[in-house]
Structure formats: C-alpha cells, structure tokens
Amino acid sequence: MIVAQITDTHIVHGVPDAGRRIADLARTIADINALDPLPDAIIHTGDIAHGGRPEDYALVASLFATARVPVYVAPGNRDHREHLRDAFAGGPCRAAEPRFLDYSVEEFPVRLLALDTVTPASNKGEFCVERVQRLIERIDADPAKPIAAFMHHPPFVVTVGPDPLNFTSPEALHRLQHALQHSGRVIAVFCGHVHRSTGGWIGAIRAMVATSTATTLRKGEFPAHLRDRPIYHLHRYDAAFGFSTEARIVAEADDDGAVSAVGSGARGAAGRDRRGDPAEHGLER
Ligand SMILES: [Fe+2]
Secondary structure, three states: OEEEEEOOOOEOOOOOOHHHHHHHHHHHHHHHHOOOOOOOEEEEOOOOEOOOOHHHHHHHHHHHOOOOOOEEEOOOOOOOHHHHHHHOOOOHHHHOOOOOOOEEEOOOOOEEEEOOOOEOOEOOEOOOHHHHHHHHHHHHOOOOOOEEEEOOOOOOOOOOOOOOOOEOOHHHHHHHHHHHOHHHOEEEEEEOOOOOOEEEEEOOEEEEEOOOOOOOOOOOOOOHHHOOOOEEEEEEEEOOOEEEEEEEEOOOOOOOOOOOOOOHHHHHHHOOOOOOOHHHOOOOO
16 A cells, blocks of 8 residues: 655745645645555645635646546645535545544555544644544544555654744643543554644654645755755555555656646646745745
8 A cells, every 4th residue: 555645835826936735735736646556545635725715626626627536635734624525526535524634545455544633723733632533433443454544633742843842732642642642543644734744653653744735934044956856655564564654755856847748727827936035935834
C-alpha cells in the first residue's frame, strides 16, 4: 500500500502567487499520476483553500478529478468545513458528523482515519472530549487492521517551527496523543500545518509532517533549481516494517511551466506568477 501525501496548498484568488499555488497542485497531481506503481490513495492534510471559499474548493475538486487514485482530505485551520464537505460530496467525508469532518477509509490493508483538529477560535489545533470519543470508537471498530491517522495539526512538539505547541493547550494535545495510543493499532500519523518537512513521535507512533505543496509557502532553504518544484511525501506500507516515508520532488515543468497531463485550467494558470511574492508568504499558517 502506498499513500501520497500533499498538504497546505492554500488555493485562493487575489494574491500575487495565486496562479503558482494552483500550478503547484496541478503539477503534483500529474507527478503522482505518472508514478509506477501508482499509489493507492492521495491524502491532503489540510489548508486546502486559504479562506475556504466555495469557488476555490471547486477549482481544487476539478484538479483532484484528474487524479488516477482517490483523494481524501482532512480540514486545516484555513479551511471551511461546510464548503469543503460540499465540494467533495459523494466521498467518505460526506458521511462525517456535521460538526466534525472526520471519517475512516476501510478498503486498504491499513485503515486511514481522517481527523478534524480545527477550531474556529484559533489557527492552532483543538481536540475536544467529543472528538476523543469519536476517534476511540473508530479505532475500536476494527480490532485487526493497523491504522494510519492523518490530520492537519502535528500532535507532537515541533522543534523546527516558531511555536513547538500546535494545539490551543497542552491538554488538547495530550488528549489527542492519548487517544492515538489507544489499542496500539495506530502505526503512523501524517500531518501538515508547519510548511516544513519534519517528524516526531507520539509514544511509539511515528509522526511525519509534509512541507507545503505550495512552493511559495514552504519553509526552509532550497537550492535555486528546486525552488519551483513541489515536494510531496510517499508513505509506503510494509506489513513487517510499517511505513517508510520518501520525500519526492515533482518532475520538471515544461517550458511554459505546465505539466501536460493536467487540464487546461491548470495549464493556463501555470505560466503566471512563477515566483510569487516572497513578502506575501510570511504568516500563512
Ligand atoms: Fe498552511
């Protein structure tokens, strides 16, 4: 089983690098489509649209429609639950309880649990008692299969970011950490939010953070020839050894900055705003 992870695409109109963000997502999906073997699924760990407008989700949905494998989403602090849910009507998140966009994907050797760590009160994560109960019920629903949980906010202390605590309180973080360790069947956690590749542990559970798919928003230093190339994570599952994670750099773009495998809308956007505006990138999380 292979899971491709993208995150923090922050699709929005009206910013200098709007076209670049769209192109980065389109190029990443095209790159995933060209993998051999194909992954079994794509997960997006949130901040899909920066501002949560329906028209931005509609654009994302049209790009996801070009993917050759199913795409599953978890909400980020910049997302809007209802608009996100509406944009992906018919997918598993449709069955989620109205207040929380959490659900499970059962058709793979590893169960995928999407968690909702969002609160309208903060850009940081929240995990209330009700969500703990929902997570534990989901974990207990299948006592056999291992589980990979994916969510926006990293549920561990992040030492490379400006703030090590990405939840509203240590108590909220500890509630989620405790719930994830219930049963011992959660073997991996995949998240975003930090816009920088990093990792940590929740007890014995390995947790990985993927950098922002939007190249103008990711943190860290990159050599010039890589600054235009999105990076995503491939998580490969082995029954004996669990998940191993590879950071993959997408193929180089065509001369006009586009990838031929994607639709005309993305291709038109790809040539614009190639570098974006660095001054606009500072506080996007
Ligand atoms: Fe973000």
